[in-house]
Amino acid sequence: MEILIETERLVIREVIPEDIDGMFELESDALVHQYLGNQPIKTREESPGRIEFIRLQYIDHGIGRWAMIEKETNNFIGWTGFKFINETVNGHINYYDLGYRMIPKYWGKGYATEAAKACLDYGINQLKLNPIYGIAADDNSSSKNVLVKAGFTPAETFMHHGILHRWFNFQ
Numbered sequence: 001m002e003i004l005i006e007t008e009r010l011v012i013r014e015v016i017p018e019d020i021d022g023m024f025e026l027e028s029d030a031l032v033h034q035y036l037g038n039q040p041i042k043t044r045e046e047s048p049g050r051i052e053f054i055r056l057q058y059i060d061h062g063i064g065r066w067a068m069i070e071k072e073t074n075n076f077i078g079w080t081g082f083k084f085i086n087e088t089v090n091g092h093i094n095y096y097d098l099g100y101r102m103i104p105k106y107w108g109k110g111y112a113t114e115a116a117k118a119c120l121d122y123g124i125n126q127l128k129l130n131p132i133y134g135i136a137a138d139d140n141s142s143s144k145n146v147l148v149k150a151g152f153t154p155a156e157t158f159m160h161h162g163i164l165h166r167w168f169n170f171q
């Protein structure tokens, strides 16, 4: 399997069908969805649909969210990376959104920030992605912290799917 990015503690690669259990652990957790405005999945049978949704991004746009693997355990810990946004969000369209979502037992270790920085380096220098933006629910301080630590600058707030969000410009 092709490794896209390797950091000190993580491997970042494509999401694959074999990620079914990790994806279920991630997408069924209510805490993960606290600020996302959608519902966690309830059964393992729904997990392949989440994987296919991401893999369709690779086919449609040549890029999509990637799996984060903890090197020490080889565990799937969440997803990160870029999604091509081809619908208007806060007046912007056709841009690359940097995002991340991790299983809660992996929070508080610096993994999301480590991954975000590595994705930006790879996205800018290897893939030449432009423009790159980020968004987070304005109440989601953990997510906003990751964006700031990765080099984004907070900008205006805007409503997105009925939730107040903060827009982040990259540099």
Ligand SMILES: CC(C)(COP(=O)(O)OP(=O)(O)OC[C@H]1O[C@@H](n2cnc3c(N)ncnc32)[C@H](O)[C@@H]1OP(=O)(O)O)[C@@H](O)C(=O)NCCC(=O)NCCS
Pocket: 031, 032, 033, 035, 036, 099, 100, 101, 102, 103, 106, 107, 108, 109, 110, 111, 112, 113, 114, 135, 136, 137, 140, 142, 143, 145, 146
């Ligand atoms: C957003 C999310 C990924 C952030 O996770 P996180 O664990 O807070 O972020 P990081 O992995 O970068 O870890 C940062 C924390 O690890 C701590 N940390 C511990 N060891 C560390 C190390 N070796 N290096 C760096 N930071 C370390 C930092 O101090 C920081 O904690 P603090 O904020 O209390 O100071 C996580 O909350 C999540 O998955 N939420 C659900 C999905 C979601 O909301 N996604 C964003 C949608 S916009």
